[in-house]
Amino acid sequence: MSEFLQQLLNGISLGAIYALIALGYTMVYGVLRFINFAHSDVFMVGAFIGYYLGRIVPEGTLWGGCLVLLTAMIGCALLGMLIERLAYRRLRGAATLNVLITAIGVSLLLEYSGQVFFGAAPRTFPAVFPSLNFNLGGLVISTNQLAVIVIAFLLMVALQFIVHRTKIGTAMRAVALNPRAAQLVGVNNDVVISFTFGLGSALAGAGGILYALNYPSIDPLMGVMPGLKAFVAAVLGGIGNIPGAALGGLILGTVETFVNGSQWSTYKDAIAFAILIIILLFRPAGLLGKFTVEKV
Amino acid sequence: MISRREFLLATLAASAGPLLAADAGPIRIGHYASLTGKDAAFGVATRKGILLAVEELNAQGGVLGRRIEYLVEDIQSKQGESVTAVKKLISRDKVVAVLGANASSNSLEAAPICQNAKVPMMAISSTNPKVTEIGDYIFRICFIDPFQGAVLAKFAHTSLRAKRVALLTSTNSPYSIGLSSVLRERFQALGGEIVAEQKFTEGDKDFRAQLTAIRAARPDVVAATGFYSEAALICRQARSLGLDVPFIGGDGWEAPQLVELGGKAVEGTYYSTYFSAENSAPEVQSFVQRYRARWSNETPEAVSALGYDALRLIAAAIERNGTADSRKLRDAIAATRDFAGVTGSTTIDARRNSTKAAVMLTIKDGRPRFFEAVAP
Numbered sequence: 001m002s003e004f005l006q007q008l009l010n011g012i013s014l015g016a017i018y019a020l021i022a023l024g025y026t027m028v029y030g031v032l033r034f035i036n037f038a039h040s041d042v043f044m045v046g047a048f049i050g051y052y053l054g055r056i057v058p059e060g061t062l063w064g065g066c067l068v069l070l071t072a073m074i075g076c077a078l079l080g081m082l083i084e085r086l087a088y089r090r091l092r093g094a095a096t097l098n099v100l101i102t103a104i105g106v107s108l109l110l111e112y113s114g115q116v117f118f119g120a121a122p123r124t125f126p127a128v129f130p131s132l133n134f135n136l137g138g139l140v141i142s143t144n145q146l147a148v149i150v151i152a153f154l155l156m157v158a159l160q161f162i163v164h165r166t167k168i169g170t171a172m173r174a175v176a177l178n179p180r181a182a183q184l185v186g187v188n189n190d191v192v193i194s195f196t197f198g199l200g201s202a203l204a205g206a207g208g209i210l211y212a213l214n215y216p217s218i219d220p221l222m223g224v225m226p227g228l229k230a231f232v233a234a235v236l237g238g239i240g241n242i243p244g245a246a247l248g249g250l251i252l253g254t255v256e257t258f259v260n261g262s263q264w265s266t267y268k269d270a271i272a273f274a275i276l277i278i279i280l281l282f283r284p285a286g287l288l289g290k291f292t293v294e295k296v
Numbered sequence: 297m298i299s300r301r302e303f304l305l306a307t308l309a310a311s312a313g314p315l316l317a318a319d320a321g322p323i324r325i326g327h328y329a330s331l332t333g334k335d336a337a338f339g340v341a342t343r344k345g346i347l348l349a350v351e352e353l354n355a356q357g358g359v360l361g362r363r364i365e366y367l368v369e370d371i372q373s374k375q376g377e378s379v380t381a382v383k384k385l386i387s388r389d390k391v392v393a394v395l396g397a398n399a400s401s402n403s404l405e406a407a408p409i410c411q412n413a414k415v416p417m418m419a420i421s422s423t424n425p426k427v428t429e430i431g432d433y434i435f436r437i438c439f440i441d442p443f444q445g446a447v448l449a450k451f452a453h454t455s456l457r458a459k460r461v462a463l464l465t466s467t468n469s470p471y472s473i474g475l476s477s478v479l480r481e482r483f484q485a486l487g488g489e490i491v492a493e494q495k496f497t498e499g500d501k502d503f504r505a506q507l508t509a510i511r512a513a514r515p516d517v518v519a520a521t522g523f524y525s526e527a528a529l530i531c532r533q534a535r536s537l538g539l540d541v542p543f544i545g546g547d548g549w550e551a552p553q554l555v556e557l558g559g560k561a562v563e564g565t566y567y568s569t570y571f572s573a574e575n576s577a578p579e580v581q582s583f584v585q586r587y588r589a590r591w592s593n594e595t596p597e598a599v600s601a602l603g604y605d606a607l608r609l610i611a612a613a614i615e616r617n618g619t620a621d622s623r624k625l626r627d628a629i630a631a632t633r634d635f636a637g638v639t640g641s642t643t644i645d646a647r648r649n650s651t652k653a654a655v656m657l658t659i660k661d662g663r664p665r666f667f668e669a670v671a672p
Contacts, residue, residue, distance in 0.1 A: 006537070121553075
């Protein structure tokens with residue numbers, strides 16, 4: 001029983017990180033209808049911002065940890081908006097394929113510039129948050145795992161609030177529904193899209209820090225696999241749907257962990273992706289997605 | 297029907313021989329290694345050892361009065377790159393012998409190319425037996441997995457008094473699979489029990505699921521037979537799950553990053569390797585001093601010492617032979633007996649493996665310390 005609970009905890013903390021990254025994919029898709037493949041590399045940059053800052057602030061303090069987290073989120077938000085401004089804005093209205101290829105280009109640019117600037121060797125991420133382990137009758141809970149779950153949950157609640165209860169959130173939903181109509185009623189699409197990229201990238205930055213706290217070996221290609229998984233999580237939950245991305249992330253993280261702990265661990269990715277295929281066969285729009293006919 | 301690949305290899309083999317014999321300039325020795333990427337620590341440390349040997353030999357007037365030219369290709373810790381690198385070294389640079397690689401997977405990729413071109417290859421720290429089975433041109437300067445696995449099994453059984461061992465194997469590393477299978481066999485032969493076997497893939501960062509399953513099996517010792525980057529994370533996550541038994545591993549753990557990444561979690565872990573800079577033998581201490589003088593006070597890694605020995609062994613074979621011709625060089629390397637290197641006395645056996653002693657190290661106060669030597 002304690003093994004089951006432990007695996008569940010491991011799975012949820014991994015899934016929470018996938019969920020944070022998945023939110024960025026899903027938001028950009030919701031507004032612009034394209035997959036921002038550079039998102040997983042913004043996640044990597046977030047971890048590296050934390051790495052460099054973490055060496056300056058004292059280790060193992062709550063304020064130091066929060067400072068690192070906030071700076072990485074702001075840094076990544078700026079990077080996300082910069083990418084949108086320089087690479088994607090000019091392609092607004094161009095064919096989806098062009099934008100998609102640009103996104104892959106930006107992704108590779110970030111990965112390989114990362115190898116030039118940060119070096120290709122893995123670095124050890126500093127323990128910026130105080131870390132303790134609690135043992136509850138065989139169930140060991142580390143504060144890092146708890147922090148991941150709590151911070152991810154708070155960020156998702158905040159996101160839900162921004163999207164549904166604020167003016168800019170309403171504007172985002174308006175642009176997602178129909179960009180031209182939104183523009184007609186006075187929404188500045190550029191500002192809204194820029195904000196969406198900033199928000200999604202900030203979540204990726206937070207994901208980068210949380211991931212590095214739990215798996216403290218970071219390198220410029222660290223975003224590739226989590227990014228792919230998060231993308232799958234977003235599709236699984238219904239791309240464009242915010243609670244769906246969170247749900248998809250949690251499902252994927254938990255399944256992966258349980259398979260990993262069994263004797264079929266070699267097939268963990270195969271099983272995770274097989275589940276995706278099965279779900280999409282029965283629900284082509286994802287778990288929480290609504291199937292809509294493309295308007296002409 | 298001849299495939300494109302076979303055709304290419306055949307052309308390589310046909311062209312390499314005569315061109316090499318005609319050359320009278322410097323003697324070119326090639327090396328392929330991961331100088332960047334996740335296995336970079338091994339490649340970089342090996343290169344430093346080889347370069348020291350090359351510089352020392354050239355300062356003494358070279359070999360057969362000819363200078364040694366050392367050419368290194370970076371394989372970026374990527375599967376598939378070794379083939380390109382070795383083809384380039386053999387066909388373009390016309391090297392007489394090839395050194396490398398560290399990981400068995402890379403050596404297994406490159407060995408068929410060297411074998412077909414009839415250029416001797418000396419693997420550095422590739423301990424998987426299959427490497428030298430590829431052909432009579434493939435050698436290695438290190439001991440092999442069966443020996444290392446036997447050392448680890450004996451160590452767990454005798455020195456750590458373990459009855460229950462759990463295995464954690466990297467499924468895409470021939471090195472890790474080989475080491476785990478010998479360890480399992482030998483430990484069971486000694487009367488021990490393998491209580492759990494878990495797997496992971498290189499590059500994984502999350503091992504909590506496997507470790508939780510291992511924890512439930514209550515082992516006395518956990519053997520993680522992969523490489524340092526995973527081993528360090530494994531130890532950290534094991535400690536955070538409250539799994540406090542000793543962890544043991546092979547020479548894949550040997551890198552400063554093990555302690556950098558692992559921190560306190562790797563304290564009290566053990567691994568087997570070829571060389572310890574703390575060994576008080578005079579030839580070892582003299583090598584450590586020269587290495588420190590050359591590389592801004594860095595302490596040599598085991599792979600640095602192996603690289604150093606590999607180049608010296610080939611140079612000695614060329615000297616004995618009186619020619620740098622690749623085919624004759626092969627016979628001379630194969631005839632090496634009791635070569636006095638810094639990793640101990642090395643003899644090349646009939647299967648082109650080196651026989652030499654192993655050392656067990658333990659991490660104490662953030663440093664690998666000499667624990668005990670284990671004779672073959």
